[in-house]
Amino acid sequence: MVRSQLNGIGDGARAILAPLCGVTTAPFRRICLEHGADMVVTEMISSEAMTRGKEEDCKAIRGLDTDQGPLSIQIFGGDPVRMGETAARLSELQPVYLDMNFGCPVKKIVNGNGGSAVLKDVDLLGRICREVVRRSSVPVSAKIRAGWDKPTGERVREYATVIEDAGVSMLSLHARTRSQGFSGVANWDLIAEAKRAVSIPVIGNGDVRSAADVVRMREHTACDAVMIGRAAIGNPWVFDEVKTRLSGEEYTQPTPRERVRTMLRHVREAVRIDGEPGGVIAMRKVLAAYLKRLPSARSLRGRLMTVKMLAELEDVMSAYLAEIGPLAEVPCGGDVSVEEFASEC
Ligand SMILES: Cc1cc2nc3c(=O)[nH]c(=O)nc-3n(C[C@H](O)[C@H](O)[C@H](O)COP(=O)(O)O)c2cc1C
Incomplete structure (x- = not known):
């Protein structure tokens, strides 16, 4: 695979359904693919639960069908060995990507050193990435926020470089820090920074709600694809809208x-x-x-x-x-x- 290419995703609109816990379950993923999503991502799956014999606690592992369309399976955790072990097992299902969550800001997750907590320790970030890449039989991607507290271009470039150097094949960036939660506006300049820093594909994420936003984000950041989260909840038609409008046609909302x-x-x-x-x-x-x-x-x-x-x-x-x-x-x-x-x- 050429490094700048996206595995299993064509050249079209390149609109991806973001991982959303409690939302991107198998039925919703299937519906979004039918409505034109170019790839869908599972809810995050705990590497702790997967490696401590508590798989039954992981609702997200149900219905991991890879035959419906491009699927990315997302895992989280702060222990390189457990993350590697989970990647080895789940990559056997042959998703297009095995994705690592380094963005979740939720207390329960960061208190267990997972999600965005990993961004506080760049050395750990690199070790997790290397181990997951080593153990996964499919290309690995990473989803990050813009940092733990203060958003700076320098930090984002550092994360992106560490991730690329570890052999990860694609990077998604939700352009807010952990401390920002969902407040304010995502800083798309940081997506442009990440894109300039690495040669692997960069997926832009944060505040995309329409086809017009997809066009704006792509122009502003030169990102390789756009990831849509909240605007798809209860609204898989957002992908139809993106596909239709980007191919220059009139779009009609559903009845x-x-x-x-x-x-x-x-x-x-x-x-x-x-x-x-x-x-x-x-x-x-x-x-x-x-x-x-x-x-x-x-x-x-x-x-x-x-x-x-x-x-x-x-x-x-x-x-x-x-x-x-x-x-x-x-x-x-x-x-x-x-x-x-x-x-x-
Ligand atoms: C209800 C909800 C659940 C989420 N679950 C996850 C998750 O499991 N993994 C992850 O990486 N991000 C998760 N996120 C973050 C989204 O993937 C996305 O980065 C964020 O919502 C920003 O994109 P948006 O502005 O398009 O919504 C979640 C967000 C929401 C609102």
């Missing part, structure tokens, strides 16, 4: 009926994996995200937050479509706030 059909399919597939009521309850936040783009759906939100069974949800949604009448066939959507999805990771 409420189409949005509801996809939402119910998503829940049905989740129930097939997780059963009832677990599969429905676990999806409540995601259901709220689907509702955000539907007309006159505010009053539904409260009801969906208590729904437990699929049949109940199907009844509520068909009553809603009947209630809105002809509006059910009128394209709807557009830009909505994604801030509320930022609390978890």
